[in-house]
Amino acid sequence: MFTGLIEHTTPISSITPSSSSSGFTFTFSDAAPILGDCAIGDSICINGACVTVTAFDAVENGGWFKVGLAPETLNRTNLGQLNVGDKVNCERAMSAHTRFGGHMVQGHVDTTANIVSKVPDGNSIRFTFELPSGSTHYLAYIVEKGFITLDGASLTITLVDEEKAQFGVMLIPHTQEILTLTKKAVGESVNVEVDLVGKYVLGSEKRIEGIVDRIVEKKLKDKGLI
Template identity: 60%
Template structure:
């Protein structure tokens, strides 16, 4: 579990293609988040929870992760190149101040930046889901949470029909995250608020269960009356 408060920006130093099984990716300039790292630890990279398989603390620090095909298909990590910058956050600890929101590191979809407009010392970004991810829109609520490339942000606008939503990136955050360097046409990773997933998902399951109970009861009554 993560908070969506980016700790550090690391650099992609090497990408190893593992044939049809995915990629290994190595990140450098990572020393600030390696002081307590262990093999098997989780680090959120641009919003995707990945497992550390190797690390070293010399020469600025590095760590390696493996990316499965599912991760490459669901996120923008398949398009990053050596030299790209990425947001990093270690898994939250029990004594961490919970300043963001509950982030699982499970990217739901990518979205495209369709607007980038300065607003005072803030930047307003507008994103759009692809047509086949329209089902995610009910999980976005104005003034609710959304995770963009691993960054916990507040939704300022939601347009269901257009599959669009927006955030305002304040000056402080602009210095801490990779979104600042992205512009219209670029693709970002999106994780909707997991609380909404549980609420709406539970409602759907409860409705389905009630329907099954009602159907079974109707069938039982009809059989008892010899109508089936």
């Protein structure tokens, strides 16, 4: 479990095909700030995806660690689009004594979304994202002033446009300094994890449809139409 509060950004130093599967091994460098209490098998959230540390050294080359990315992770996230030198947002799994300043983040990416606009607003930046056609059902869990996780960062939703399948967030100056999102351009993608609470309350798409059907049926019965 994570909080969505990014601890560190670190560059990819190498990407190699896995010898035992169709996945890849990613190595990240300059990672010492998040390796002080690291152990093999620990979970680290990389751009919103919970992955497992398979090797690390907290000192050599500024600190480095390796993770394996399976096909499911590559298909579900934007990690397969990254190249050597690209930076990623990192957060270690939360500890029992951590201040809970973000929201409950599983590190299970639901889908990706594309940046459709990036507009300065004073010293802040307003981002608008659009869900792909096959993922518009996730709008049921995206509500204005609710939480959303983008590339691992806990952010507040400032806009929802259901007709366009779009939503927006605003980055204040402090957040701009921390996140890799600031440097992304229109057309690039982000990993999206919708609010866990919404998932448990509403359930699956089929369950949501069932709730709507029952409400409509009740309204029609109340009006004597069925």
